[in-house]
Amino acid sequence: MALPLNQILEGDCIEVLAKLPTASVDLIFADPPYNLQLQNELHRPNMTKVDAVNDAWDQFVSLQEYDEFTRRWLAACKRVLKPTGTIWVIGTYHNIFRVGAIMQDLGFWILNDVIWIKVNPMPNFRGVRFANAHETLIWASSGKHARYTFHHHAMKGFNDEKQMRSDWWILPLATGAERARDEQGRKAHSTQKPEALLYRVILSSSNPGDVVLDPFFGSGTTGVVAKRLHRHWIGIEQERAYITVAQRRIDATPVEPFDPAVFDVSDKARLAPRVAFATLVETGYLRPGQRLYLNKEPGRFATIKPDARLRTADGFEGSIHQAGSYYMNGAPCNGWEHWYIEEDGCLISLDTVRERYRREMGLSNE
Numbered sequence: 214m215a216l217p218l219n220q221i222l223e224g225d226c227i228e229v230l231a232k233l234p235t236a237s238v239d240l241i242f243a244d245p246p247y248n249l250q251l252q253n254e255l256h257r258p259n260m261t262k263v264d265a266v267n268d269a270w271d272q273f274v275s276l277q278e279y280d281e282f283t284r285r286w287l288a289a290c291k292r293v294l295k296p297t298g299t300i301w302v303i304g305t306y307h308n309i310f311r312v313g314a315i316m317q318d319l320g321f322w323i324l325n326d327v328i329w330i331k332v333n334p335m336p337n338f339r340g341v342r343f344a345n346a347h348e349t350l351i352w353a354s355s356g357k358h359a360r361y362t363f364h365h366h367a368m369k370g371f372n373d374e375k376q377m378r379s380d381w382w383i384l385p386l387a388t389g390a391e392r393a394r395d396e397q398g399r400k401a402h403s404t405q406k407p408e409a410l411l412y413r414v415i416l417s418s419s420n421p422g423d424v425v426l427d428p429f430f431g432s433g434t435t436g437v438v439a440k441r442l443h444r445h446w447i448g449i450e451q452e453r454a455y456i457t458v459a460q461r462r463i464d465a466t467p468v469e470p471f472d473p474a475v476f477d478v479s480d481k482a483r484l485a486p487r488v489a490f491a492t493l494v495e496t497g498y499l500r501p502g503q504r505l506y507l508n509k510e511p512g513r514f515a516t517i518k519p520d521a522r523l524r525t526a527d528g529f530e531g532s533i534h535q536a537g538s539y540y541m542n543g544a545p546c547n548g549w550e551h552w553y554i555e556e557d558g559c560l561i562s563l564d565t566v567r568e569r570y571r572r573e574m575g576l577s578n579e
Contacts, residue, residue, distance in 0.1 A: 216233065216445075217447060218445040218446070219446055220448070221433070221456050221459060222447065223453070223456055224449065225451055226428035226449045230289035231289060233447075235293060236292075236295045236296065237295070238294055238424050238425075238447070239298045239423035239424050240299060240415065240423060240425045240444075241290050241294060241298070241300040241301065241427070242301045242414055242435050243286075243301065243302045243303070243429055244302075244427070244431065245286065245302065245428075246308075247304055247308050248273050248279045249305075249307050279308070279311070280315065283308075283311065284318075287302075287312075287315055287316060287319055287321075288319055290426075291319055291320070291321065296360075297355070297359065299324070299354050299362070300316075300353050302316070302350065303329070303348055303349070306345070306349075309349045312351065313326075313351050320355075320356055321353040321355065322356055322357045322359065323351060323353045324352045324354055325352045325379050326351050327349070327350040327352060329347055329349075329350060329381050330382050330383075331347060332382070334347075362419055362423075364417050366478075366480045367479075368413075368416075381410070383407060405431065411434050411435055411437075411438040411439075412438050412441075412442070415438050415439055416442060420444075420477075421442070421444065421473070422445065423444050424444070424446070425439045425445065425446045425447070427447070427449070429449070430448030430449055430455065430456075432455060432458050432462065433448060433460070434462075436448050437462055437463055437466050440466050443476050485568075485571060486571065486576045489521075490521050490533050490548070493566060493567065494517060494519075494521045498570050499563075500517065501518060502516060502517065503554060504554075505517065505533075505553065505554055505563070506553045506560060507537055507540050508551055509553050509560050513526075513540045515536050515552075518530070522536075523536040523552075525539060525540065532548065533548025533549065534546055534547065534548040536548070537552060549562070549563045549564040549567060550563075550564055
């Protein structure tokens with residue numbers, strides 16, 4: 214069957230997933246039932262009732278029943294996921310460890326666990342435990358050696374141009390104008406996720422035009438963000454009330470016209486034509502005998518040899534990557550980013566020199 218793009222499919226996710234083509238989805242975000250195992254109503258110290266998660270869809274007879282349900286929907290997701298695709302699953306301590314073990318049993322390869330830290334969590338009113346101030350996301354590829362999309366440089370834009378960490382301090386919760394409400398003004402879904410969380414997930418691990426699937430669509434946050442970022446989306450939801458709310462949210466989501474130059478956040482350097490270090494030496498962009506400094510540190514330097522190898526101060530010889538790794542006690546080193554030359558009184562990276570060569574030789578992507 215053709216993929217039902219940009220649609221909410223009503224029904225049990227396991228049954229609906231079975232009808233979708235194999236290897237047809239680029240990214241899956243799953244927010245499954247947490248199996249919170251709540252036995253009684255929760256009340257605050259002032260005796261007001263806590264609006265907790267007590268929906269029927271979050272209730273299971275036993276852990277064994279929950280595990281079987283988890284195994285079935287994850288297996289169904291693995292079948293529709295492309296070999297180059299990835300899956301994100303979010304949960305709490307009630308379920309995420311069981312989910313992670315089952316994912317590994319099914320052959321998913323865990324890439325990261327990401328902690329979504331909440332700045333205003335619900336306190337533990339009885340004071341017998343720590344307040345639960347985070348949820349955990351598991352990010353996994355289709356298998357151990359699978360290739361997958363990850364926009365490493367794009368994520369730096371959300372972290373002061375530094376590598377994005379696995380602890381995410383995302384301030385806005387699904388409150389205020391973002392909170393989906395029913396006709397009576399009550400919150401429409403008990404576990405609605407903030408759009409900022411889905412924005413980071415979808416931007417980091419998919420491309421414009423990719424297909425993003427959410428098997429537990431709920432109030433439709435995945436569809437809202439996918440639409441904004443010009444991804445196709447597929448939602449699966451069995452609750453008619455949630456479908457109505459989700460469709461209304463998505464229909465009301467404004468979208469700017471698609472401009473490939475704007476919405477493409479892939480790393481241009483990785484796509485640029487390859488330029489060997491030796492090419493910069495033989496064309497005069499770098500000179501034999503010229504000194505390089507590792508991470509701008511005067512005490513860790515090397516000299517360019519005529520054969521385009523580097524010779525360190527204590528006599529080690531190797532490529533720009535090997536020489537950098539030598540100084541870093543064997544740690545991997547991208548020499549293009551970590552070696553610097555002095556030019557007009559300033560230190561500039563080899564990557565800057567390489568990009569200058571591309572530009573002047575008409576090889577730049579710009």
